[in-house]
Amino acid sequence: MSRRHSLAEELRRANSTVVSGDDFAELALLHAAREEGRSHSRYGSVASENDGSCGDGELLLEAPNDNKKKDRRLSLIGETELLKDELKSTITLAIPIISTYLLELIPGIVTIILVGRADHGSASLTQLYLDAAALANMWVNITALSTGFGILSAMDTLCASAVGAKQYSKMGTFLLTGLCIISAVFGVVSMVVWKTDSALLFLRQPVLPATHAGTFARWMLPGIPFLYAYEIVRKMTQARGQTKPMVAAAIVSNIVNAGAGYYLVNFTEMKWLGAAAARTLGSISLLPTMLIVLYYSEEAEACDISTKEWAKHVLSGMKASSALTWKAIHKFLSLGIPGMAMLMFEWVAFEVVALLCGIIPGDHEAIVAIGSNAIVFNISSLLYMVYLGTSISGNVRLGTALGSGDVERATIASYITIGLGMSLSLFNMAVILSFRQDLCTLFTSDMELIEKSKSLLLVVALYQFPDAVNAVEQGVYQASGRQALGAKLNFIAYYIIGLPLAYLLAIPFGAGVGGLWFGMTIGLCFIASINTFVILRSDWRTLSMDARKRLSISLPRES
Incomplete structure (x- = not known):
C-alpha cells in the first residue's frame, strides 16, 4: 500500500474512534504529515506524480465536516483531561493546607x-x-x-x-x-x-x-x-x-x-x-x-x-x-500593601461587629449578644479555614499556570477554585443547619446562650456562601496580582455596605446581633457578585503576560 493510502486509512480510523489523551501527539503528527504532503484545495488534493503514490494522479477526497467533528471531539477530550488534572491537583494541594x-x-x-x-x-x-x-x-x-x-x-x-x-x-x-x-x-x-x-x-x-x-x-x-x-x-x-x-x-x-x-x-x-x-x-x-x-x-x-x-x-x-533595589522593593510592596489592606479590612470589620454587640440596647441583651456572637464567630472562623485553604491552593495552581504562560490551564484553574468554594459553602451550610444544637453546646452549657446562638446560626449558615466565594476569589486576585482591586472591593463590601447596614438593622431596627450578621452577609453578597463578574471576564492571556513581566520574561507567542 502506498504511503498516501496508509495515511488516509489512519485518518479514517481516527475519525471513527474515540481518542484518548495519549493519542494527541500521534494525531498531530499525522495531521502535519497530511498538510505537508498535499496541494491545498477546498475539497481535496491531487497526489503528486513522484510522491510515491499511484502514478495516475488519484484524487484524495477529504471530509471537511468529519474533520471538524474530529477536531471538536479532540478539543473536548483535551479540555476534559485538563479539567480532571487541575481538579485533582487543586484538591490534593488544598487538603494539607486546610x-x-x-x-x-x-x-x-x-x-x-x-x-x-x-x-x-x-x-x-x-x-x-x-x-x-x-x-x-x-x-x-x-x-x-x-x-x-x-x-x-x-x-x-x-x-x-x-x-x-x-x-x-x-x-x-x-x-x-x-x-x-x-x-x-x-x-x-x-x-x-x-x-x-x-x-x-x-x-x-x-x-x-x-x-x-x-x-x-x-x-x-x-x-x-x-x-x-x-x-x-x-x-x-x-x-x-x-x-x-x-x-x-x-x-x-x-x-x-x-x-x-x-x-x-x-x-x-x-x-x-x-x-x-x-x-x-x-x-x-x-x-x-x-x-x-x-x-x-x-x-x-x-x-x-x-x-x-x-x-x-x-x-x-x-x-x-x-x-x-528600588524596583524589587516597589514590586513587592505594590502587591503586599494591597494584600495587607485586604486582610486588615476583613479582620477589623469583625472586631467592629464584636464591639457593636456591646452597644445593643439593654444590658442583658448586650451580654447575651456578646456571648452568642463569640460562639458563632468561632464556628464560622473554623469553617473559614476550609475556604482559606482552598483559596491558597487555587492561588498556587492559578499562579503557576500564569507564570508558565498556560492560559487555558489558568482559565480552568480559576473556574475550579470558584466552583470548589461554592460547593464547600453548601456543604458547610448543611453541617450548620443539621448540627446547630451540638455545635452550640460545645462552647457553653447556658441554655439562653445556646438558644440565641442556634437562631443566630441560621443567619450564619446563609453567610457561608458569600464568605466562601469571596475567600476563594481573593485567592484568584492574589494569584493574578490584582490585590489592589480586591482591597478596594473589600473596603466597599465591609465599610460602605456591610457595617453601616449591620448597625442600622441591629440598633435602630432592633434586629440585634442577628441584624449585625445579616448586614455583613449582604455586604459579602455584593462583593462576591462583583468578584465573580470580574473574574469571568478576565483576560487571562494579558494577566499571564503581567505575571511573566514581574519575572522579567516574555510570554511565548501563539502559533
Whole structure:
C-alpha cells in the first residue's frame, strides 16, 4: 500500500474512534504529515506524480465536516483531561493546607483554655485574666499578624509565578526582598504591640483588663518574627506543591504550645502569663521544624527538581544587587500593601461587629449578644479555614499556570477554585443547619446562650456562601496580582455596605446581633457578585503576560 493510502486509512480510523489523551501527539503528527504532503484545495488534493503514490494522479477526497467533528471531539477530550488534572491537583494541594490552617487555630484556643482553667484564687481574677488574654490576642492579630501576613501575601503571587516559569532563582530574590521588608515592618509592629495597654486605654477599654493585656502581649512579642519567617518559607514551599513540612511544623508547634503552657501555668511562678510564653515557644518552633522536614523531603508536586537542587537555585538568587533595589522593593510592596489592606479590612470589620454587640440596647441583651456572637464567630472562623485553604491552593495552581504562560490551564484553574468554594459553602451550610444544637453546646452549657446562638446560626449558615466565594476569589486576585482591586472591593463590601447596614438593622431596627450578621452577609453578597463578574471576564492571556513581566520574561507567542 502506498504511503498516501496508509495515511488516509489512519485518518479514517481516527475519525471513527474515540481518542484518548495519549493519542494527541500521534494525531498531530499525522495531521502535519497530511498538510505537508498535499496541494491545498477546498475539497481535496491531487497526489503528486513522484510522491510515491499511484502514478495516475488519484484524487484524495477529504471530509471537511468529519474533520471538524474530529477536531471538536479532540478539543473536548483535551479540555476534559485538563479539567480532571487541575481538579485533582487543586484538591490534593488544598487538603494539607486546610489541615495546617486548622492546626494553626488551635494555639489561640489552647491559650484561652490554659488561662481559663488555671487556679487564680478567685472567679473575679479568672475573668480578669481571660478578658486580658482575649484583648491581647485581638490586638496582636489586628496589628501584628494581619499586617505582616498581609504584606507577605506578595510571596503568594510571585512564588507561584516563578515556579510556573521554572525561574527558581527568582524565589531567592523574593525571599531576600521579603525578609528585608518584613524586618522593617516588625520594627514598627513591635512598638505598637509593646504599647498594647496604652492603645487599649486610648480605645476606652476597661483599665484592669487593658493593663494586664499589655503584659500578656509583651510576652507574645518575641514569637512574632519567627511567625513571619515561617510564613515566608511556607509560601515558598506550598508554591512548589510541597506541604509535608508545614503540616509537621504546625503539629510540633501545637505540642510545644500545649505542653509548655500546661507546665508554665500550673507549676511555675509565671501562672497565667505562662500561656503567653508558651505561645511564643510554639511560634519559635515552627521555622526550625519546617526546615528540618524540608531538608529530608523530596516531594514537590509542582516542581520538576529535587528539594536540594531547588534550594541551590534559591540561594543563588539571594543577591542584594537584585533583591534590594528600588524596583524589587516597589514590586513587592505594590502587591503586599494591597494584600495587607485586604486582610486588615476583613479582620477589623469583625472586631467592629464584636464591639457593636456591646452597644445593643439593654444590658442583658448586650451580654447575651456578646456571648452568642463569640460562639458563632468561632464556628464560622473554623469553617473559614476550609475556604482559606482552598483559596491558597487555587492561588498556587492559578499562579503557576500564569507564570508558565498556560492560559487555558489558568482559565480552568480559576473556574475550579470558584466552583470548589461554592460547593464547600453548601456543604458547610448543611453541617450548620443539621448540627446547630451540638455545635452550640460545645462552647457553653447556658441554655439562653445556646438558644440565641442556634437562631443566630441560621443567619450564619446563609453567610457561608458569600464568605466562601469571596475567600476563594481573593485567592484568584492574589494569584493574578490584582490585590489592589480586591482591597478596594473589600473596603466597599465591609465599610460602605456591610457595617453601616449591620448597625442600622441591629440598633435602630432592633434586629440585634442577628441584624449585625445579616448586614455583613449582604455586604459579602455584593462583593462576591462583583468578584465573580470580574473574574469571568478576565483576560487571562494579558494577566499571564503581567505575571511573566514581574519575572522579567516574555510570554511565548501563539502559533
